[in-house]
Amino acid sequence: MAEESFIKEEAAAKISVYTPIIYVVVMITALVVFSVVYRRRNVKHLQEMKPFFPENIPREIYFQLKYQEPKPNDKVLKAALIRRGSEAIRRMMKLRENQQHVKLLYERGSIGDELFLRHQFASKIQELELQELGLEAESYKQGWAPTFFAVCQEVTFNEALRRRVKAVDERKQVLSAEWGLVVESAEKKVEKKVTEAAT
Amino acid sequence: MSQSSYVYDENAETWPYFALTVLLVPLVPATVSYVASTVSRKQSDSDSPSQLEFKPYNSEALIKYKTKKSKNKVFNKKLLFIVIGWLLTAYVIFKIKTGTIIADPNAFDPYEIMGVAASATEKEIKSKYRKLSLVFHPDKLAKEMSEDDKADMETKFVRINKAYKALTDEVTRANYLKYGHPDGPQAVSHGIALPQILIEGKLSPVLVVVYVFVIGVLLPYYVGKWWSGVKSYTRQGLHVDTAATFLETLINYNPSVITKVDDVLEWISTAKEYELQHPDLLPEDIYSLLQAHINREPVKDELLKIEVIAVAPKLLMGLIDIASGFRHTEICTKAIETHRALVQAINPVNTTQQAILQLPNVERSKIDSSSPVHTLGKLFTLPKEKCAQFLGIDATSDTFKETLAVASRIPTLKVLSAEFKVPGETIIPPNSNSHISLKLLVKSPSNKGECALDESLLQDDLSMEHLRDPLKVMNEQPLLRNPTAPFFPEGEFQYENNGWVALLVLQRDNKLGEIPQKVTRLDTSNVNLSQEAYKDGRDAIVNSFKMTVLAPTPKEVGRYHFRLMLRSLVYYGVDVDIPLVMEVVDPPIEEVVEDNYGLEAPDEDSLAGAMAQLRGEKVKKVFDEEDDESDYDEDEDFSDINTDTEDEEE
Structure with missing residues (x-):
């Protein structure tokens, strides 16, 4: 025991002033490097997240038209902007509508953390898109933004209705393929009854 | 302060105990879990449905898959670990047994020295001491004893004296109790259960490196691996990436397009589980394998197909879980349909005779598809010859008998009563916790007509125990037997994904009102039963199914319309749809004593209000926006447009 403490004392005498400084410097650099790398990886990870929605085509069209040479008519640009706005509102509504479901699933543990984060990101991105749209609309005409959004919403509803009306034929085809036999035989029966009644 | 020093375990006295502990801590739980899993597997094996004579086209591959699975189950890494672990344990125990244990010379136990029981009274101790001193007292020793023996006897006598004092004398006793020795504090020694060479010798750097490696590298690595593993699977056991694709599908769901079984198969074929299990297969390959299975088409690698099929139920249950989070009825029902299409290997498209096609020995190309026989019940009304002709099987053959036997054992549900219930109430008061109570008669499709049941069977047990836990009746029923599904690989998922799924749908918007529940316990x-016994109804058993409704009953009095769908996960033609009405009625007003102070009814959201509500008194409603967002809200409905354009804000 005594021998040991003697060695310790000797070693303590030899330690230079730089030792603690070097220690602190090494520690701090290690921590800084770690935090930088960690943050970068985080940001990269967030950038790599896949968006929920497919490519926003109306938005692309609008930008293409806007930076086209020669510049198209203002009316064309406004129409394209309304299309872009209607798509933005559709997405916003989808996200709003799904928000509580996603939250519920997250609380139930049915989806992972990343997915929940992605959903929140998507909402943020759509909010930014709406802000940008407001500014863009104002740039065409002062005070247009409120009417612009109202028009966009009309377009969205109209489109939704149209989609449904247009889908009727397709639905008929799908259903008759699924239930082919029933539809055919039922139709035949009805036909037979009709002809019987007629004669 | 007593002086302390380290004692190393040079003679290997203690380290075997240390090693034994280290070995047994993981070994015992591992062994228990291994044995439990083996036993439960044995039980479930014996529980499998009677072996059919019918051999499907893929029977060889099914048997190969099953043996491969059970081999994996019995001979795996766990078994290796257990065997090696127990061998090591045996070795260590052998070491301990053969090794000599040198008792600590300083150890002092007065009772042992005196040779009396720890419970001995003072009197007994005294008499024992007298007896001992007769033997050991230096004056009483025999003369012819050698000097060495005498010295030995003397030390013994000193010890006996000390022990006697420790038990009788006040001071010595206090010393003994405090320090464990009648002489007062002894030198404290700290033992290290490792030989000195490891710590102070040449091996010490090795030990340090091992320590740093275990604590600094291995531990974080395994904890990190475990954590990322936990994070990459959802609570339902679905891979998070699969959950993500399902969620994306649901978010981008177009309500104007009809979901088909093929679509569901396409969704599950993109699952991450397949990518991990078969990295060389593309989603298209998986999809074509799934399609080949439901069309009963042989493929080149049957075993691969079966491996792919075996994963599908889990994915479908995951899809149902996520779709139910979206309250999406259509996708849920389609996923259930896909499930049974895979279990029975039937392509449900373009036919209405799936219930017939699910029977063994029946082939799609051989049955008479123009005949109007769609259900099993109808099949049993046909005379024998006609039935055989319809099925395309020889009426005199054993296969025909087998087919009908399987058909008659398919459990079919007959709903006797279905209602919403609030425990302890005859009515449904607003804002209460309700459940759906279903009385079911499970019958064979061959049994016809009414079953004369005793009225008492339809009544719920109203004892206190059942009021407290309404689900008790259901949980006491036995688990469903395994389904007859000759084309599907047998496995654990069959025991889990059996029976029916109960979906509660709101009639108002056709969305799910509750999380789907499985019906797995039915007698x-x-x-x-034969037809006579069935009609007689004396031996018939009535089953209960209770579905807890998590959402409280609506606040407003009125009639609320629901649909309860029981969709079978395994059989065709045994689904039940029940319309249900929840009639919310205000509880009968009891005579409330008029309070003389003219106090107003307390606010709903105040403490007094909460108390009053608990007592069933009236409270003043506080309207806030959140309250209006109840599940049964009437006013959000405007045209069918609302599914993707619900919100009118912005």
Whole structure:
């Protein structure tokens, strides 16, 4: 025991002033490097997240038209902007509508953390898109933004209705393929009854 | 302060105990879990449905898959670990047994020295001491004893004296109790259960490196691996990436397009589980394998197909879980349909005779598809010859008998009563916790007509125990037997994904009102009843199914319309749809004593209000926006447009 403490004392005498400084410097650099790398990886990870929605085509069209040479008519640009706005509102509504479901699933543990984060990101991105749209609309005409959004919403509803009306034929085809036999035989029966009644 | 020093375990006295502990801590739980899993597997094996004579086209591959699975189950890494672990344990125990244990010379136990029981009274101790001193007292020793023996006897006598004092004398006793020795504090020694060479010798750097490696590298690595593993699977056991694709599908769901079984198959074929299990297969390959299975088409690698099929139920249950989070009825029902299409290997498209096609020995190309026989019940009304002709099987053959036997054992549900219930109430008061109570008669499709049941069977047990836990009746029923599904690989998922799924749908918007629940506990012994016994109804068993409704009943009085769908996960033609009405009625007003102070009814959201509500008194409603967002809200409905354009804000 005594021998040991003697060695310790000797070693303590030899330690230079730089030792603690070097220690602190090494520690701090290690921590800084770690935090930088960690943050970068985080940001990269967030950038790599896949968006929920497919490519926003109306938005692309609008930008293409806007930076086209020669510049198209203002009316064309406004129409394209309304299309872009209607798509933005559709997405916003989808996200709003799904928000509580996603939250519920997250609380139930049915989806992972990343997915929940992605959903929140998507909402943020759509909010930014709406802000940008407001500014863009104002740039065409002062005070247009409120009417612009109202028009966009009309377009969205109209489109939704149209989609449904247009889908009727397709639905008929799908259903008759699924239930082919029933539809055919039922139709035949009805036909037979009709002809019987007629004669 | 007593002086302390380290004692190393040079003679290997203690380290075997240390090693034994280290070995047994993981070994015992591992062994228990291994044995439990083996036993439960044995039980479930013996529980599998009677072996059919019918051999499907893929029977060889099915058997290969099963043996491969069970081999994996029995001979795996766990078994290796257990065997090696127990061998090591045996070695260590052998070491301990053969090794000599040198008792600590300083150890002092007065009772042992005196040779009395720890419970001995003072009197007994004294008499024992007298007896001992007769033997050991230096004056009483025999003369012819050698000097060495005498010295030995003397030390013994000193010890006996000390022990006697420790038990009788006040001071010595206090010393003994405090320090464990009648002389007062002894030198404290700290033992290290490792030989000195490891710590102070040449091996010490090795030990340090091992320590740093274990604590600094291995531990974080395994904890990190475990954590990322936990994070990459959802609570339902679905891979998070699969959950993500399902969620994306649901978010981008177009309500104007009809979901088909093929679509569901396409969704599950993109699952991450397949990518991990078969990295060389593309989603298209998986999809074509799934399609080949439901079309009963042989493929080149049957075993691969079966491996792919075996994963599908889990994915479908995950899809149902996520779709139910979206309250999406259509996708849920389609996923259930896909499930049974895979279990029975039937392509449900373009036919209405799936219930017939699910029977063994029946082939799609051979049955008479123009005949109007769609259900099993109808099949049993046909005379024998006609039935055989319809099925395309020889009426005199054993296969025909087998087919009908399987058909008659398919449990079919007959709903006797279905209602919403609030425990302890005859009505449904607003804002209460309700459940759906279903009385079911499980019957064979061959049994016809009404079953004369005793009225008492339809009544719920109203004892206190059942009021407290309404689900008790259901949980006491036996688990459903395994389904007859000759084309599907047998496995654990069959025991889990059996029976029916109960979906509660709001009639108002056709969305799910509750999380779907499985019906897995039903007594199916009724299927063995003959027609006479069935009609008589004396031996018939009535089953209960209770579905807890998590959402409280609506606040407003009125009639609320629901649909309860029981969709079978395994059989065709045994689904039940029940319309249900929840009639919310205000509880009868009891005579409330008029309070003389003219106090107003307390606010709903105040403490007094909460108390009053608990007592069933009236409270003043506080309207805030959140309250209006109840599940049964009437006013959000405007045209069918609302599914993707619900919100009118912005």
